[in-house]
Amino acid sequence: MSDLKLANIIGKDLKTEPIRTGFGRGLVLAGKANKDVVAACADLTTSTQMHLFKAEFPERFVEIGIAEQNLVTVASGMAAMGKIPFVSSYAAFSPGRNWEQIRTTICLNDRPVNVVGSHAGISVGPDGATHQMLEDIAIMRVLPNMVVIVPGDSLEAERATQALAEDSRPSYLRLAREATPIITTADTPFEIGRAYIYHPGTDITIISTGTMTYQALVAAEKLKKDGISAEVVHVPTIKPLDTTTILASAKKTKHVITIEEAQIIGGLGGAVAELLGEYQPTRIVRLGMKDHFGESGKPDELLEHFGLTAKQIILHATHMVSE
């Protein structure tokens, strides 16, 4: 097993919590650690869990209203005066609507603004395709200077938020709405730019991010019983990508599956395919949204419908290893 002090995810000890809740806690901790940490939100303060920061530091919270372009450009200005802004909305709106402002006034202008997109992914559920942000990883990953973080559970989101407050680069932090299994513990390491082997193996590499790392771990346990040794590489930092860890694992297993709640074009799957294609061509299957939008439904139904489950990982892994 991994020595990363993970939680026991098998059995009745499993706890769940929305990833965004960890962000809310982490932001308060970051605010306590540094008085220059400030927050702004576009009329979704409770949904994005910024209400915790607002309650603790009302004078350091800025309400923007439903104006996502203003949200990130105001943050650029605050950062210019030495603040460390976190700005939140639903990912469909920020960075969905304000990409150019993020590009020009944050990335090119090199200001340490942390853009936080909540309710990302297909698991937003019944709200439907308009609100299921699936392209955010792609449009943030392509920006020079931008760090892209997709935590795997609420505890990792809490640690990532604190780490981002201490990092001087612009960033995008992607959060999910639904309660998600807690796979880490307070002692599990998190560093910006690092990928972690959550489950060591030798036959196939499963590279996952966000809510899908739980599915990858469940799949790895099942595959073990079937005699297939799967290595789960959890990638909370999509950019800068931990190329060393990914290349080493792919070299060892020679089979790679990626899985994410996002478009594989430009997403984690895109990033890994680019890396392997250039440095170490490897058989790869990418699970995620495949150039189409989502639709309304219950979160679990949608994950099943679009093939984002441990079951699908197992099917593909079994097939690939037997090829």
Place this chain on the structure above:
Amino acid sequence: MSTLSVEQLELQAEQIREDIIRMLEHAGSGHSAGPLGLADIFTALYFDVLKKDPKNPSWEERDILLLSNGHCAPVQYASMARAGYFDVAELMTLRKLGTRLQGHPERTKLPGLENTSGPLGCGLSQASGMAMAMRMNEEHHRWIYVVMGDGELDEGNVWEAAMFASKNKLSNIIGIIDRNNIQIDGPTESVMPLEDLKGKWVSFGWHVIEIDGNNVEAVIDACAMARAIIEKPIMIIAHTIPGKGVDFMEYDFNWHGAPPNHEQAIEALHDLRTLKGKIRSEHE
């Protein structure tokens, strides 16, 4: 604050206009009309209004100047060089590979620039964020000047900022609209009408001052008045003539995005020298 007389400031504005013509001719691309029209406003700002230290551009007590319509960068570069931020000779590197004087201003390349701009509509929002941070930091005696184009006001982002700054009574923001009535596709009132422009800003909760933006003294006076207003953010609508000072460019929207060629530059410089800084007179 300046020790220059109005006459000296007018001569300085003419010098900056000559710089703009030479820079644009040498670069072979760039915008002529806006920078020429803004020369008097930038002279007022860099040679009188702004609290600044060209030898220490990151001085903590400085006023902030944001050029929101970044395509007017030549007038800012020329003003900065003449004010002592860098050597005047560097102006001829405008738009050349490796230059600090990018086609549109990039903060990280040139000390003294406060923002990176070009895509329109962001300056007032950035100013609002700066003003909020200054309030948190209890810095009450710094002003943020934001120069915007009038065509730029088509951008929705501007009006998001207009609401935000008004809500928060960010009275240390002094916006200056270059009301030259042109944008790339033609006159502003045919592309997308802005009038009643004053009424729009008043209804958004701003204090509005209207001036002749080609009168250096009027610009200085308006900024002084703006600093005395503490209830609201302030918008100065500065009526200017696009291409001001060069006869064949004035009022012509075709010069918005074009540079002069060699012959046109010679004619333009002749026009400017003939004026000898007397641009103000026709407004009196």
